[in-house]
Amino acid sequence: MTTPTAAQAADAAAASARAPGLTYPDTTRGDTVDPQFGVDVADPYRWLEDDVRVNPKVAAWVADQNRITDAYLATLPGRDTFAKRMTELYNYERYGLPTKAGNRYFYTRNDGLQPQSVLFVRDGLKGEGRVLIDPNGWAKDGATALAEWTPSEDGKHLLYAVQDGGTDWRIVRVMDVATGKDLADEIRWVKFSSLAWAKDGSGFYYSRFPEPAEGAAFQSLNENHAVYFHKVGTPQSADTLIHATPDKPKLNNSAVVTDDGKYLLVVGSEGTDERYGLTLYATGKPGAKPVVLVDDYANNWEYVTNVGTRFTFLTNKGAPRQRIVSMDIKKPGALTELVGEEEATLVGASRVGNRMILSYLGDAKSQARIVALDGKPVANINLADIGSAVGFGGKASDPETFYAFSSYAQPTTIYRLDTVSGKTEVFAAPKLTFDPKQFTVEQRFYKSKDGTEVPMFVAMKKGLDRSKGSPTILYGYGGFNVSMVPGFAPTKLAWLDKGGVLAIANLRGGGEYGKAWHDGGRLANKQNVFDDFIAAGEYLIAEGITGKGQLAIEGGSNGGLLVGAVTNQRPDLIAAALPAVGVMDMLRFDRFTAGRYWTDDYGFPAKEADFRNLLSYSPYHNIKDGTAYPAVLVTTADTDDRVVPGHSFKYTAQLQHANVGDKPHLIRIETRAGHGSGKPTDKIIAEAADKYAFAAKWTGLVVE
Template sequence: MSKMTYPETRRGDVAETLFGETIADPYRWLENDVREDKEVADWVARESSFTDDYLKTLPQRDWFAGRVRSLLDFERFSLPEKAGKRYFYTRNSGLLNQAQLFVREGLKGEPRLLIDPNAWAKDGATALSDWVPSHEGSFLLFSIQDGGSDWRVLHVLDVKTGKVLEDEIRWVKFSGLAWVGEEGFLYSRYPAPGEGETFQERNYNQTVYFHRLGTAQDEDTVVYRTPDHPEYNHVAQVTQDGRWAIVTSSVGTDARYEVHAIDLKAKDWTPRPVVTGFSDAWDLVEGVGNRLWFVTNEDAPRKRLVEVDLGKAEPVFSEVVPQREDILERAGIVGDRLVLNYMHDAASRAVIVGLDGKTPKELTLNGIGTASGFSGKPGDPETFYAFTSFNRPASIFRMDIRTGKSEPFAEPEMDFDPEDFLVEQRFYTSKDGTRVPMFVVRRKDVAASGKAVPTLLYGYGGFDIALTPGFSASRLAWVQAGGAYALANLRGGGEYGRAWHDAGRRENKQNVFDDFIAAGEYLKAEGITSKDGLGIQGGSNGGLLVGAVTNQRPDLFAAAVPQVGVMDMLRFDRFTAGRYWVDDYGYPDKEADFRILRSYSPYHNVRAGEDYPAILVTTADTDDRVVPGHSFKYAAAIQHADLGDKPHLIRIETRAGHGSGKPTDKVIEESADILSFLAQWTGLEVPQD
C-alpha cells in the first residue's frame, strides 16, 4: 500500500538537558488538557476523523461488531452482597449500557430494582461504580462515575422507599466505603483540585473522613490523615461486628502497608498502630471482637494467614495458616470457617479450613479458570463465589459453608458451546532461561488441524497484578473467527508472589519485554502463529509493554494495539496518579532510574527508518489515570518518523476514561475497531455468514 499522509502535527522546540543528555520533546504541548486547550482539541478532532475514515474501510469490522454484540447479549450478575435479610446484586439483561442494581427480601424474594444508571446520561457514560449496603441493609451507599473519570460522587439511598437522600460527597478517588452502624460511613477523599486541573493535578493529601447521614460534607469529621506525609494514601474498612475501623496506608503502588486500628466503641477515635514501617502487605480478612485476621507476605513471599489479638497493650501476632507452594490471594471468614483462595500457575484453587487453620478441605472447581468472591460474615451459613474462564462467562454459585456443597445462583445462557474451545496452559523459556506460563485458546477444530493461524498475544507484566483466565467477548470473537488468543503471565505480575514481581520492575523491567518477545517467538516456533500473523495488545502498563517491544522488535509483530499506555517514561510522575508508579518504574529525577527509563520509554525510542508493524494507539479524553497526553505524544512521534507503509493511527474515545464504567455500546464499537484492525494486518479472514 502507499504511505499514508497523516494530519499535520506541530513540532515544538522544547528540549531539556537531563543528566548530561539533551532530551527533545517536540510534542510537549499535546500534554495539555483537551478540554482547556483549543489547539489540542483541534488535533484530536483531525486525528479522530482520519482514523475513523480508515477504520470504516475495514471489511471485517461489521462482522466483529455483530459477533461481539451477540457474545455480550446474555444475562449476567454480580456476586450478591447480603445485609440483614436482604440480598443486593447487579444485573445486566444483556446489552444495557450499564448494569442495574437490585435487592431481594430473602434469597428467594422477588427482585426489586433500586438503581438504574442507564437513565443518568443519554450516552450511557455515567456509571454506577462501588456500592455498599449498611450492616442491616437499611441504606445503600453508592458512588457515581462520569465519563470514565477516576473521580467519584457518593450518594445514599433509603432501601425501603427507594429514595436517594440529600447527602452528597465529592472529590472521592481510590476510596474504600465502610458503614459505621446505620448512622454514617467512612470514606477517603482528596482536596478539591485547582481550577482547570480536575483531570491532571497530582493527587496528594488523601484523608479518611466520617460522614453522618443528614449532614453536609463540610461538616464531616477527619478520622485519619498524615499532613506531614502528603504522599501517603489511606483507606478505611470496618469489621463486620462494627467494633474496629482498620485504616490501611500505602505510599505508592507497592503492597507495603501500615495499619492502624480505631476502636469504634470508644468515645475518642484514636488510631492505634498495628503494623508500621511500610515493608509488607497486610490485607484485612475480618475481625471478631479483639481478633483480626490478615493475609500478609511478611516472611512469606507467597503469603500466609495470621491472627492479631488487640486485647492487650501491644498487638499479639500468631500464624494461622503458613505459606504454601501456591499463592494465597485472599481469604474470608464465613460462619465458623476460613475460605482461602489460592492461585496455582495463574489459575484458582479454593480451600476451607477452621478458624484455627486446621482440617483443610479443597473445593473442586470447573477446570482452568478464576474463582472469586468467597466473602461473608462470621455466623453466616453461606457464601457466594464466581467462576469464569476464557470460554465460560462468570457463573455465580451459593455454597453451604457447613457442607461445602455448591448450587448455582445465576448461570448465563450463551449461544455457543464452551466445549468447542481448547484452553491450554503452556510454558516457554525466556531470554535468561526463566520458565514463563502462557494460556493459549483456540477452537478445537483449529487446534486439531495443526494449522498456524493469526494470533493475538496479550500481556501486562507489572504492579504485582496477576492475569488469570476470564471471559472476554472481544477475545472469544477473535477465536470464533479462527484465530488463536494467547495470554502471557510475564514477570512483574503477581502470578508467583513477591519474587516474580520484583523480577519485572525497576532495574529488571527489561525482563518483562524479554518475556513478551519470547512468548511471540514461541508461538511462531510451535506453529501456533502464522509467519506474518502475530498481533499484540496491552492496556495501561500493558500499553507501555506493547510500545516498548514494538520499538525493540518491530520485525516480530504484524500489528500492535497499545491501549491507554504509559508512553513517556520521563514525565509519567507529573500527572494525577502517576506519582504512585515510581514503585514499579523508578524515579525519573534520579540518574540511575533515568538511565533505565530512557532506555525503553516508547516515546523516546521510536526507530526511524525501520519497518514497523501496523499500530493502532487507543486512549480516551477523560482518562485521568494515564492522561491521554502519553498516547497523543507517542502517536505524533510514530506518525512523524519514517516507519514504513503500514498505518500508524490513534483512536480517541470521547466521554470515556481508563476503562471502568464504559457503556456497552462503546465497548462494542471499540472492540470492532481493534479486532478488525488486527485482522486486517495479521491476515485473519472472518467467517462468511
C-alpha cells in the same frame, strides 16, 4: 514548558507521505529539550499533554486524528462482522456477585446489551428481584455508571458511587432501600476510596482528596488523601476528619470497619506496591488515641477478621507467596502463624461464619479452600481445572457466601456456598448464544531470554487447522503484582470464533508466583517483562501456533507500555500492535494524577539510575527512525485521568513523524470514556471491533 512553534511542520507532512493512502494530520513540533543527568531529552510534543477540555489546539488535534482513523477503519472488511458477532456474544443475561445485608440480597444484572448493569435487590434468597438503581437513564450516551456500592448492615440504606464519563472521581450518595429514593447526602472529590458503613448504620467512612483547582481535576497530582466520617442526614461540610497524614502527603489512606464494629482500621500506602501501614481506632471512644499496628510500610497486610483483640491478617511478611497470621493488638509485633506459605500463591482470604475461605493461584489457575478460624483444614472447594474464581465474601454471623467462576470460553456463573454444610448451588447461570465446548484452552510453559520458565494460556476453536499457523493475538500486562487469570470476554471470544488464536502470557512483574515474580519484572528488572513477552511471541511461531506475519500484540495501561516497548525493540516479530491507554512517556509519568503511585514499579525519573533505565525503554523516546514498523492502532480516551491521554498523544505524534515504514500508525480517541471502568457496552463493542478488524487486516485473518 515551551510554547510549540510551527518551525518543523513540514517534517510531519513529509512523514505522512511515507504511508500511501494515509495523510496524517500536521502535528506541530515544539523545541522543548530537558537536560537530565547529562542527557538532552527532546520532547517536541509537550503541548499535547494539555487537557483536551482546556486547550483548543489539543482538541483540534484529537478531532483531526479521529477523522483520519475513522476513515481508515471504515475500509476494514471485518469491522462490521466483528461488531455483529460481538453484539451477539454480549447479548446474554449477566449477574454480579450478590451482597447480603439483613434479609436482603443486592446484585447487579445486565439483560445483555444494556449500556450499564442495573442494581437489583430481593427480600430473601428466593424473593422476586426489583430494580433499585438503573444508571442507564443517567446520561444519553450511557457513559455515566454505577460504580462502587455497599448496603448498610441491616440492608435499610445503600451507599453508592456515581462515575461520569470514565473518570476516577466519584460522587457518593445514600438511598433508602425500601422507597428507592435518595437522601439529601452527597459526597464529592472521592477517589481511590473504600466505602465502609458504621455497624449501627448511623453513617459511613470514606476517603477523599482536597478539591482540585478549577480546570485541574483531570491532570493535577493526587495528594493528601484523608479518611472522613459522614453522618447520614448531614452536609459534607460537617463530616469528621478521622485520619490524615499532612506530613506524608503521598500516602493513600483507606478505612476498614472490623467484623465486630468495635474498630476502624486505616490502611496506609504510598504507591502501588502492597506495602502498608496499619493504624487502629476504637470506634466507640471519640478522642481515644489510635494504636499504630504496623508502621514500616514493608509488607502486605490484609484484614481478614478479629475475635476481640486478636486480629487475623493475610501477609507476605516472612512469606513471599503469603500466609495467614494472627496478631494481638495489645502486642502488635508478635505474630502467630495460622496457615503457612505454600507452593501456590495465596491471593485472598475472608471470614464467612466460623470459617475462613482462602483463595490461591496455582500456575495462574484458581484454587479455593475452607479452613477453621485457627487455620486447620476443613475442605477444598471444587473448581474447574482452568479458570478463575472470585468472591467468597461474607459475614462472621452468616455461613453463606457467593463466588463467581469463569474461563476464556465460559461466561461467569454465580455460585452460593454454605460453609457449614459444604453445599454449593448455582445462584445464576447465563443462557448462552454459543457452545463453550467448541473452544479449547491449553496451558503451556516456555523459556524466556534468561531461562526463566513462564506460563501462557492458549485458547482457540476446536478443529482449527494448525498445520500452517493461525493469526494470533498475544496479550500481556506484566506489572504491579497483577495476575493474568483466565476470564471471559465476549470481544476476545469473537476473535476465536472467527478462527484466530488468543495467547495470554503470565509475565514477570505480575503476581502469579508471589513477591519474587513481581520483583523480577519491575524497577531495574523491567526489561525482563519485555523479554518474557518477546519470548512468548517467538515460542508461538516456533511451535507453529502462529506464523511470521501472523502475530498481533495487545495490552492496556501498563500493558500498553509493554506493547509500545516491545514494538520498538522487536518490530520485526509482529504484524500489528494494539497499545491501549498506555504509559508511553516514562520520564514524566509521575507528574500527572495517579502517576506518582507508579514509582514502586517504574522508579523515579528524578533519580539518575532510574532515569537511565526508564529512558532505555520509554516507548515515546525509543521509536527507531529508519526501521520498518508493524501496523499500530493506539487507543485512549479523553477522560482518562488514570493514565492521562497525553501519553498516547505524544507517542502517536512521534510515531507518525518518524520514518518507520508504510503501514498505518493511527490513534483512536474515545470521547466520554476513561481508563476502562464504567465504559458502556456499545462503546466496548465498537472499540474492540475496530481493534480486532485492524489486527485481522494485518495478520491475515479472513473475517467473513
